[in-house]
Amino acid sequence: MRNNEDAFSTLHPTVVFGHFVTVVGVSVVFLHPLILAVSFVGALAYVCYLKGWSGIRKMFPGVLAMMVFAALFNPIFNHRGMTILCYWYDNPITLESILYGLAASLMIGAVLLWFVSYNQVMTSDKFLCVFGRMIPALSLTFSMVLRFLPRYFVQAKHIAAAQRGIGRDVFSGSWYARARHGSAVFSIMLTWALENAVDTSDSMLARGYGLPGRTAYTDFRFRQRDLAAGVTLGGGLLVVIVAIVAGVLRANYFPIFDLNAASYLSWLVIAVWGLICATPLIMGLREEAVWRSLRLNL
C-alpha cells in the first residue's frame, strides 16, 4: 500500500535503499562512539516520526533489552584491555571492554532501529525495484514467494479448520493424535500446492512466460528529486569514509581506549554524518511545514 507515506519513503527505492545501506554499513564498520551516538539518535528520531509514541512504546523495550544484553555480554566474556577495574569469578573486567560493550550496544540499537524503519519504508515492491533490474528472474521469484507463502499459511488454516469439521482437531487430543493430524494438514497442503501450481504455470505460460528477453517492470520512476537526493547522500558518504580512512575520526578500544583529539574538521565530518542520518526526518518535517504553510495560505 502506498498511502500516507512520508517524504523520504516517496524517493526512488534505489535512493532509499542506498541510504539504509549507508547508515547501517557505516554504523557497523566504524565503531566510533560519536558516529554511533549520532546514528542511534537519528534512527530513534525517525522511528518516532514514523510510528509515533505508541509505536515506540511497543518495540523499544525489545531493542533496549538487546542493547543491555550486548553491553553486559562483552565485558563478561571479553577480557582484553589494559585498565582492569575488578575481577569477576577470577576474570578481569576491563574498562576497555566495558566501553567496547557500550559501543557495540549503541551499534546494535542503531542498526535495529534502522531496520524497524526500513521495514516500514522499503516495501517488497521497492526491494524488487532495486534488485529486479539486476536479476529479472530473481525479482519474479521473490515476488512469487511473497505471493505464495502467505497463501500457504492461509490455506493451512483452512485445512486445519476443515479437518476439525469432521472431527480431527490439530489442537486437541493425545500428543500422538495431534502429531498425526498436524502431519495430515502438512500432507494436504503439499498436494494442494502442487495441484494449484499447475494452474499458476498455465496462467504464466498463457501470458508468454519463458519467451526470451524478459524485462522487469517497475512502477517507480527516477525523478530529478531522486537524483538530487542520491548525489547529496553519495557526497556525504564519501566525505565520511574519506575522513575515517584518513584518520580524522579514529577510535581504538584495545589495548587502550583512545579517541583522536577533537578538531574543526572532525566536528565537520560528524555534522555531515548527522545530516545523513537525519535526512529522512528532515525531509518529513520540511514537507509537513510546507503543508502547514499551505493550509495557512488557504
Next chain:
Amino acid sequence: MALVAFESLTFSYPQGKREVLSDVNAILEPGEFVLLIGESGCGKTTLLRHLKTALTPHGSRLGTVRFDERLLTAVSSAEQARRIGFVLQNPDNQIVTDKVWHELAFGLESLGIEQAVIRRRVAEMASFFGVGTWYHRDVATLSGGQKQLLNLAAVMTLQPDLLILDEPTAQLDPIAAMEFLAAAKRINDEIGTTVLVSEHRLETAFPLCDRVLVMNAGRLIVDELPRNVGRMLAKTSDPMVAALPTAVKLALALGANSGADLRSTTENPISIREGRAYLRKKLSLACSSQVEVAEVCAGIATSPSETPAADVDVAGVATKMNAPVGESCAGAVCAVMDVGEGGDSAAGMGGSDVADVAGAGVAIATISPSGLRDITTRTVVTTRDREATSVITAQDVWFRYDKNGDDVLRGVDLKVYQGEFACIVGGNGGGKTTTLGVLSGAHKPYRGKLSVLGLDPKKASGLELFRAGLAVLPQDPQTLFMRNTIADDLGDAAAQHYKNPDERRSAVRDAATTVGITQLLERHPYDVSGGEKQRAALAMALLTRPKLLLLDEPTKGMDNPVKTRLAELLQQLTADGLTILMVSHDVEFASVYASRCLLFFDGSVVAEGTPREFFAGNSFYTTAANRLGRGLVPGAVNVTDLVTYCRSLPLKATISQDANGGAR
C-alpha cells in the same frame, strides 16, 4: 474472414478410450461474443485449451485449429501470448505476483517490452477496469471478484484479438459474476475483442452473447443464435435444457417458438425483461374465468390429441426441467402439468391416470393468485409444530474477529429444527460463513446464547460437539483429502466409529453407495470432478455419523445437473433424519430444494420462511422466475409455477395464439 476455425477436431487423451472431442467444426468471426455451454466433463475446457498451443493437452488429435487463417501451431508463441488471452476458472491460482500493478505488467514483461510502453499499457487497462483505487494493493487483500477482474485486466494489457474465458465466474458470488461478465461484454463492445466464454450462469450470459455453442459428450450439437438455442436443444435430450434461462424455459414449456420469427424477442425471450413482455402477452390473450379453466382442462384430459403440435415438441422439456414444485402443492401442480403435456403422456395413461387428471382439473380451479398463498400458510404451521425439536438455537449472538474490529454478527437469532434442510442465503460479507464458524465452535461469540445439539459451542471443549454428532463441510472439499485413494480417506474418516476393519470396510462401501461414488473408490481424490469431490467429502462427513451437517457453499462451481444430483442426495439424507444447515449464494438452488430459507444481511437474519413464502415475499433477492412473474403471476417462485398459472387460464386463447404462430 474467420478469426478462429476448428476443422473436424477430434481429440482423445493418451490411453483414453473415448474421444473427448469428436469432429468439432466451428468458426469464430472477429468481434463476436460466443458462449460455450455443456454439462461438466463434456469437453468444453479441452476445446478451449486447443486455442493456445502452450495449454493444449497431450493426446492423439485429428483435424486442425486455425487462427487468423493460419494453422495455430504455425503461429509463434510470442504472437499467441500477445493475441490470444486466456482466463481460467480459479481466480487465486492464476495470479503470479504479489502486487496488483506487477500482475498487470506480467505479460508485457514476458514479451520483453520496455518500461515506458508497459507503463502506458498498464495505465490504460487500470483505467478501463477501474483498478485505480486498488492499483498499489497486495493481491492477497482483494476479494474474489476483484482477483478475477485483475486476471482479466492482466490479459487485456497484451491487447489480444481473442479472449478465451474458461468458466471465469464459477468461483464467484452472483454479483461479482455479473460484474465480471459485464466487463467481458464491455471489452467486446468497446474494444471489439472477440470473446469465447464457457459459462454455467446462463441467466446472465445468454442476453450478452451473439451466438451459443452447445457441447454434449465431445460433440458440438448446437451452434445457434441465443434465441434459437432453446428450441434446438429441446429436440435433443441434453441435460443443459434444465440450465437454460428462465424466460427460455417458460417459452418452451408454453409452446411458443414454433419457428416463425426467430428474431422476435416476444416469441423467443431470453432475458427477464423479454420474458415479462412474453408473459404479459400470454396473459392478456387469456380471459380469466376460473370455471372455464376446469372445463378446458377436463377437455384435454379426455381427448389429449387436441393438444397443439407445438406442445408435443416441447413436452419432454418440462420433465427434464427438474424444477420440482416445492412443498405441499406439489401433488396438485404436477397433476396439472400432466394435463398440459397430455400429448406426450396420453399413450401411457391407464385408467387411474385419467382419474388423476380429472381430479387435477378440479384442483386447478383453486389455484388462483391467492391459492398459492394458501398453500404457504399451511407449511408454516408444520414448521411451528417442530418447535420442540430444535437442533440449533441462537439468540442474539454477537461476534467480532478482534476486540477493536467491527461486529460481524450483530444479534443473530435463528433456529434449525430436527430433520430440516435449512438454507442461509444473502450477499457477501453478511456473516453467513462466520455464523457456521460460531455454530461449530471455531469462533467464540462475546454475547448471546447458543445451543447446538444440546451443547453450548462457547463452552464445549475441543471435539465434544463433533462427538455429539456435528459435521461441517468446508467450501473447498480438497482441504479434507490426504490419502492416495478416496477409499483410504473414507476409511480414515470411519475409523472413529468403526473399530473393526471389516465393519469399517462395509461402512465405507455403504457411504460410497449412498453418495453414489462406488466406482470412484480407488481413484485419487484430486483426479475426480468437482461434483464428485463434493460427494466424496460428504461421504467422509457421513462416516462420522452426524446428526447435524453444516455445509458452506456446496454448489459453488457446479453446473445444473451436478447440483440436482447433490440436492437429491441431501434431500434423501434429511428424509433419513439428518438435519442440514447450508450457507449459499445460490438462490435458485435454495428455492427448489431447501425446506426453509433465512436471509442474512448485515450480521443478522432479516427474513425467513419456506422457500415459497420467502421468495414470493422478496422482490429483488429472489429467483429469476419470481422476478419474471412479479406483478403478473403472484407468488410464482419457479418456472413450473409460471407455466401452471398460464395453463390454468383458459387455454383456448393461448392455443389459438400458438396455432397462429405456427401458421405464420
